[in-house]
Amino acid sequence: xxxxxxxxxxxxxxxxxxxxxxxxxxxxxxxxxxxxxxxxxxxxxxxxxxxxxxxxxxxxxxxxxxxxxxxxxxxxxxxxxxxxxxxxxxxxxxxxxxxxxxxxxxxxxxxxxxxxxxxxxxxxxxxxxxxxxxxxxxxxxxxxxxxxxxxxxxxxxxxxxxxxxxxxxxxxxxxxxxxxxxxxxxxxxxxxxxxxxxxxxxxxxxxxxxxxxxxxxxxxxxx
Ligand code: IMP
Ligand code: MG
Numbered sequence: 001x002x003x004x005x006x007x008x009x010x011x012x013x014x015x016x017x018x019x020x021x022x023x024x025x026x027x028x029x030x031x032x033x034x035x036x037x038x039x040x041x042x043x044x045x046x047x048x049x050x051x052x053x054x055x056x057x058x059x060x061x062x063x064x065x066x067x068x069x070x071x072x073x074x075x076x077x078x079x080x081x082x083x084x085x086x087x088x089x090x091x092x093x094x095x096x097x098x099x100x101x102x103x104x105x106x107x108x109x110x111x112x113x114x115x116x117x118x119x120x121x122x123x124x125x126x127x128x129x130x131x132x133x134x135x136x137x138x139x140x141x142x143x144x145x146x147x148x149x150x151x152x153x154x155x156x157x158x159x160x161x162x163x164x165x166x167x168x169x170x171x172x173x174x175x176x177x178x179x180x181x182x183x184x185x186x187x188x189x190x191x192x193x194x195x196x197x198x199x200x201x202x203x204x205x206x207x208x209x210x211x212x213x214x215x216x217x218x219x220x221x222x223x
Contacts, residue, residue, distance in 0.1 A: 061092030142174035
């Protein structure tokens with residue numbers, strides 16, 4: 001696995017992923033990806049295969065358990081994108097694991113500095129005294145994570161750590177970092193494995209770059 005200089009504590013590894021120039025594309029599902037109703041064509045170019053995702057998650061799960069041996073772990077995932085990552089991560093962490101869900105919505109320009117994230121669903125139970133791992137699909141500008149970390153710190157967990165499947169360091173605005181990173185990716189808009197475009201593509205078992213329009217250009221990440 002290619003080592004990549006990333007914003008992780010010494011000794012932790014994250015994999016860097018580059019976008020293939022002519023990688024495999026999602027096969028047309030009937031007319032899917034090439035909508036006949038005058039809508040723009042869409043395709044997804046595979047960036048990280050399902051196999052690579054699973055292998056990386058197994059390694060992350062072992063790393064997390066090694067950091068907290070014998071300790072009950074409370075995974076908190078952000079709906080909806082983080083759900084696939086949470087379930088696969090939880091299955092691979094040995095020992096006692098519980099989990100809970102939170103939902104937030106972003107509004108306004110994400111490029112503005114603060115106050116843009118709103119809680120839409122709170123956790124079911126208290127995290128006081130627990131070892132909490134926040135499980136997110138992707139760390140982009142960092143605004144969501146910054147909001148969540150502030151919120152969770154006030155609730156006095158024993159430990160608070162962050163696991164993200166994907167990290168787009170180039171897009172960071174908020175000064176946050178993840179303790180466990182699956183893959184560091186370029187500044188591309190990606191879908192699959194929980195990540196959506198207008199609520200679609202979450203069910204893809206891999207992560208891919210979304211290509212839009214008649215010429216199938218990459219979707220700008222800042223949209
Ligand atoms: P942040 O607050 O900018 O770090 O963004 C976090 C959220 O934005 C993620 O949890 C995703 O829901 C969404 N997001 C960011 N980048 C992408 C992407 O490339 N594809 C799909 N969703 C994304
Ligand atoms: Mg998310």
